[in-house]
Amino acid sequence: MxxxxxxxxxxxxxxxxxxxxxxxxxxxxxxxxxxxxxxxxxxxxxxxxxxxxxxxxxxxxxxxxxxxxxxxxxxxxxxxxxxxxxxxxxxxxxxxxxxxxSTESVCELTICMILTLLRNVREVEKKCREYGTKEGLIGNELCGKTVGIVGTGKIGSRVARVLSAFGCKILAYNGFSNKQNTDIITYLPLKDMLEQSDIVTLHCSASEKSRHIINKQTLSYMRKDAILINTARGGVVDSSALAWALNNDMIRAAAVDVFDVEPPLDDSEPLLKAKNTLLTPHIAFASxxxxxxxxxxxxxxxxxxxxxxxxxxx
Incomplete structure (x- = not known):
């Protein structure tokens, strides 16, 4: 051969x-x-x-x-x-x-992103280098938060297990056929899940059904203090809608590892100019x-x- x-x-x-x-x-x-x-x-x-x-x-x-x-x-x-x-x-x-x-690698980066945003790690690190203090930058605990997961295959299920160990309540979107770990996951319609979640993390594959599942309408269901994590595929999020939501304080923050175009990005990527974002160049799978x-x-x-x-x- x-x-x-x-x-x-x-x-x-x-x-x-x-x-x-x-x-x-x-x-x-x-x-x-x-x-x-x-x-x-x-x-x-x-x-x-x-x-x-x-x-x-x-x-x-x-x-x-x-x-x-x-x-x-x-x-x-x-x-x-x-x-x-x-x-x-x-x-x-x-x-x-x-x-x-890549199950463990994607899961670990997802947790890293959640903690980085919740505890304002980048902001306090910058302040420390400027000889400042934590004043005005005290963050939140992960324990006790409600996490909504879109996609509970191997990676999403692993994320659910790890976050459950942190003391989180786990919800998931019921629109996909793969429903695992029902002992720790409560499956809900997407709108209900988004409305109830402090953190929303995406782990679905790219398909016609998942294309722009996070859009201007679904972003409007999220809490204003919620954070969004995307380590799945770029196409599951409407980047323009997410940038708009961030810049208009519709949600607290977002961490994004995947984009419609594989990095390096160019100036046309709307998230480059959005506030309260943590962006990485498609590294979740790579350790x-x-x-x-x-x-x-x-x-x-x-x-x-x-x-x-x-x-x-x-």
């Missing part, structure tokens, strides 16, 4: 080479490329590929269709909305993802530990697919 890795997996070359060598020892060819978003370059890279590995780079139906030998797309990511899944499936191409690799987990899953996906026992199937 001809196997092509189209972008970095975020692990040391020595670790990657160990995985590659095992496949080469079984008679497979393995090529590694630097990421390119140029369609012509992508087509050239995978023209003879049987197996393609991508992370979060877009792979269009046009590129997929051009690879006449392609049988398996191995996505080193949880979401697959950057891939033309329908075109691939229409061509009989199998798809797997790296489900679960040294999660990258190692991801690489392991990716190569397990290949091994099992080659045995005719596909895992993590999309």
């Amino acid at each position: 001809n196997i092509v890795l189209m972008e970095s997996l975020g692990v040391d070359d020595s670790i990657l080479n160990d995985y590659i060598l095992k496949l080469k020892d079984k008679g497979h060819d393995f090529k590694v490329y630097n990421r390119s978003d140029d369609i012509k370059v992508q087509k050239e890279q995978i023209k003879d590929a049987d197996i393609v590995i991508i992370a979060n780079m877009p792979l269009s139906g046009e590129v997929i269709s051009s690879a006449k030998r392609l049988k398996f797309i191995n996505v080193a990511f949880t979401g697959v909305d950057h891939l033309d899944v329908s075109r691939a499936k229409g061509l009989g191409i199998d798809i797997s993802n790296a489900s679960g690799y 040294k530990e999660s990258m190692l987990k991801r690489a392991k899953i990716v190569f397990e996906n290949i091994d099992m697919w080659l045995l005719g026992k596909q895992i993590n199937k999309i």
Whole structure:
């Protein structure tokens, strides 16, 4: 089999080479490329590929269709909305993802963001460097807060468990089919959940149903002292509506790790000019530990697919 890795997996070359060598020892060819978003370059890279590995780079139906030998797309990511899944499936191409690799990393950044906003960490750090005090910047405890979760898959469920251990009351939107951990989660309609939550955190996948689920209307349901966390996908929030809500004191603050356009951002991103925001350039999934987990899953996906026992199937 001809196997092509189209972008970095975020692990040391020595670790990657160990995985590659095992496949080469079984008679497979393995090529590694630097990421390119140029369609012509992508087509050239995978023209003879049987197996393609991508992370979060877009792979269009046009590129997929051009690879006449392609049988398996191995996505080193949880979401697959950057891939033309329908075109691939229409061509009989199998798809797997790296489900679960980033659960702990995303959960931990979510908690970090919540605590940073609640305790005004950035503001008091700045004041301390200016030889000031905590005066006027005393924040809030997390314990006892009501948290609303949109999306209770692996990550959302893990966040629920951790926040429950902090002493939070956990609510979740009942509009998705995946209803887990009902021992600690109360499922409600979206409006009711937003109205009752001190903190709203998003962990749903990108889909037509979740597109702009946080918009001007749903933001109006939130409490004026509530905070919003988005470590899910950029498209689940209407950034313009969120910026408007922040600048007009409709909600207290927001922490955002994902955007409609993958960072680096440009001046057209409305949240860059919004007040009371904590912005990070899509780092929730990325820790040294999660990258190692991801690489392991990716190569397990290949091994099992080659045995005719596909895992993590999309």
